[in-house]
Amino acid sequence: MVLGVLLILSNSLFAAEPSSESIRAIRIWPAPDYTRVTVESDEPLQHRLILLRNPERLVLDLEDVDFPSVQQGFAGKVSSSDPYIGNLRVGRFKPGVVRVVLDLKTEVKPQIFTLAPIGEYGHRLVLDIYPIEPLDPLLALLQKPEPKMGQAFGKSADGESSEEPKGEARPNNKQSRSAKEPAGPVVNRLVTIVVDPGHGGEDPGARGRRGTREKHVTLTIARKLKSLIDVEPNMRALLTRDGDFLIPLEGRVEKARRVKADLFVSIHADAFVKPHVRGSSVFALSEH
Ligand SMILES: [Zn+2]
Structure with missing residues (x-):
């Protein structure tokens, strides 16, 4: 009887423990047109992105990830010449959530999306940081x-x-x-x-x-x-x-x-009403 209760207890304890996902790799590619941050993992990551103004910051919350692997993954990755990211901090926001704060050098328009595993790559969470005004x-x-x-x-x-x-x-x-x-x-x-x-x-x-x-x-x-x-x-x-x-x-x-x-x-790629017509049209400036 006592043994049975103990077993149930330990089972539920085990289930309550969050399974934290270890990060495989973190890559940051700064470029004039946009900076790309890629977080790679074996399982898809639950995430939330918040844009904050004055001062400009991006907050990326990652759920159920292993804190040290995120911290180590980002360590030393931000280049001082990055046109968009000034500074980056990783902290434990609350149980089960690791928070990444990016201090920005300018106003940005972020885009976040995921990529399914392909070849040697695992699940990737991709954050692209674009300038508000597209670079001419x-x-x-x-x-x-x-x-x-x-x-x-x-x-x-x-x-x-x-x-x-x-x-x-x-x-x-x-x-x-x-x-x-x-x-x-x-x-x-x-x-x-x-x-x-x-x-x-x-x-x-x-x-x-x-x-x-x-x-x-x-x-x-x-x-x-x-x-x-x-x-x-x-x-x-x-x-x-x-x-x-x-x-x-x-x-x-x-x-x-x-x-x-x-x-x-x-x-130009003009449309034409007759579908069988093929070819291209060339317009040249004539001075006569
Ligand atoms: Zn046209």
């Missing part, structure tokens, strides 16, 4: 010193549909690029091509039969084109927009003029 790639170029000749400019743009986080591909990109550089041809002039994805923001452009918006198609094509141009040692490509926002036509041309572009390519 052309303005950033003008503020930077001229790139060295013979060096590929910019980084390759990944497709948005890619499941792999962009940030995780960065180290490999760098490696293959720096390995390629010394063998590259000698270049004495850099050709600048401005790639202009048509439409954007409140101007969706044409609409496909299944509801595809032209503004999204043009951006995807423009990013692909840019990555193709950027691997050429004597070329660099710049996008007039690298996000879903509208730039008036004069603004697009002005951007091309400011960087003294050799070529301005505006991308």
Whole structure:
């Protein structure tokens, strides 16, 4: 009788103990356009993100995680040159909840999402920290010193549909690029091509039969084109927009003029009423 009661008691004690998930890895990739924080674990993480103003902070609560593994995972990961994260603290908020506080350098627009395990990666909780105003790639170029000749400019743009986080591909990109550089041809002039994805923001452009918006198609094509141009040692490509926002036509041309572009390519994906029609249309400015 007594033995039975004791058994039940110890069973319920065991069940009440929170199973805390150990963090596999934490990665932080700072970049001018956004900083990506990835928390990798064997099981999906219960989380909550809170944005606080004055001063700007992001609070990430992780439920039922092993506190030391979070603390060790974040230790020394924030770079002082990170454009968005100033400081990072990890604390025990309440039983079963580990709180990560990110002190921010500027106002941000965070995005949080999860990625299912793939290949060697486990469950990933991804926090992307974007600036409130999307970075103007052309303005950033003008503020930077001229790139060295013979060096590929910019980084390759990944497709948005890619499941792999962009940030995780960065180290490999760098490696293959720096390995390629010394063998590259000698270049004495850099050709600048401005790639202009048509439409954007409140101007969706044409609409496909299944509801595809032209503004999204043009951006995807423009990013692909840019990555193709950027691997050429004597070329660099710049996008007039690298996000879903509208730039008036004069603004697009002005951007091309400011960087003294050799070529301005505006991308459109027009819809047509007859589905059997194939091909592309080219518009050229005629001065006659
Ligand atoms: Zn169009």
